Amino acid sequence: MSYKVKIDNFEGPFDLLCYLIESAEMNIYDIRVSQITTQYLSYIDEMRLRDPALGGEFMVLAATLIELKSKMLLPRSGPAGDRDEDDPRNELVMKLLEYRKFKSAAAFLSEREERAGFLFEKPGEDMQTYTNDRDEYLRMDPERFARAFRSFLSGKQRVEEMRNIYERTERQRETVESRISLITGMFALKKTRKLGFYEFLKAQNDRFEKVLTFIALLEMIRGRAVTVKQRGSFAEITVELCGGKEMSLYAKQE
Numbered sequence: 096m097s098y099k100v101k102i103d104n105f106e107g108p109f110d111l112l113c114y115l116i117e118s119a120e121m122n123i124y125d126i127r128v129s130q131i132t133t134q135y136l137s138y139i140d141e142m143r144l145r146d147p148a149l150g151g152e153f154m155v156l157a158a159t160l161i162e163l164k165s166k167m168l169l170p171r172s173g174p175a176g177d178r179d180e181d182d183p184r185n186e187l188v189m190k191l192l193e194y195r196k197f198k199s200a201a202a203f204l205s206e207r208e209e210r211a212g213f214l215f216e217k218p219g220e221d222m223q224t225y226t227n228d229r230d231e232y233l234r235m236d237p238e239r240f241a242r243a244f245r246s247f248l249s250g251k252q253r254v255e256e257m258r259n260i261y262e263r264t265e266r267q268r269e270t271v272e273s274r275i276s277l278i279t280g281m282f283a284l285k286k287t288r289k290l291g292f293y294e295f296l297k298a299q300n301d302r303f304e305k306v307l308t309f310i311a312l313l314e315m316i317r318g319r320a321v322t323v324k325q326r327g328s329f330a331e332i333t334v335e336l337c338g339g340k341e342m343s344l345y346a347k348q349e
Contacts, residue, residue, distance in 0.1 A: 108156035109194040111138060116191075123191055126184055128167050132160040163187060269304075274311035275320075282336045292323070292332035 105111040115134050121127060139157055166183040278295060282288060295308050312334065315321045324333045 108153045109191065110198070111135065111153070112156065113191060113195065113198075124188060126188070128160065128164050128184065132164045135160055159187070269307055271307065271311050271314055274307050275315055278308070278311055278315065279320075279336075288336040290334050292334055295334070 105114065112131070112135060115131055115138070116123060116126060119127075119130065119134070121131070136157060139153055142153070163183055281295065282290065292312075295312070296305055312321070312323075316323055320337055322335045322337060324335065325331070
């Protein structure tokens with residue numbers, strides 16, 4: 096099987112070895128030593144062409160892999176249960192696991208360091224100006240404070256009561272007859288005898304006003320002052336002015 100060599104910058108021989116194992120999708124506990132040694136030596140040859148002064152640690156691991164490869168070719172004696180303990184790859188596996196652990200920790204610390212570079216702390220300030228005489232605003236007679244608070248609540252209650260009375264008075268001034276007159280005036284203002292139902296509700300933001308307008312239209316329909324048509328479900332409702340004696344009566348009742 097041909098192996099395509101790709102040269103990268105590795106931090107050390109174990110970094111290269113871990114890369115080769117991951118690329119070959121090998122189980123780290125069951126390394127195919129013969130295959131991985133061949134690939135490692137191919138990498139070493141290519142790296143030496145680029146850098147003749149290749150680090151000695153790469154060559155030491157190459158010698159270790161060659162020795163391990165020769166040990167794997169020798170038959171292992173002893174009971175089947177002891178073969179895992181005598182596996183010559185065990186020492187290499189432990190070193191690789193330890194290397195991975197430290198590499199992961201180094202990557203984590205590097206990430207934290209990079210994050211910390213984007214954090215800026217606000218320098219401490221002298222807060223003595225604000226902490227002196229901190230009881231200054233509390234030097235008040237509790238009875239005076241209670242009287243002032245009760246006065247505030249009483250004034251707030253009077254304002255709410257006056258507001259409620261004013262709103263009730265304003266609403267009581269509005270009658271169905273006055274709303275009928277207003278609707279009639281809308282037809283005259285727009286110079287038309289047909290208006291959409293929602294035209295009468297556009298300016299009515301208050302629920303009371305909308306209900307009063309609806310009742311006024313019902314009263315006008317009952318008095319045959321207007322007719323209402325709808326072409327289909329949820330379609331626009333058209334209100335058409337009929338005119339006549341009934342309409343003039345409603346107009347005069349205001």
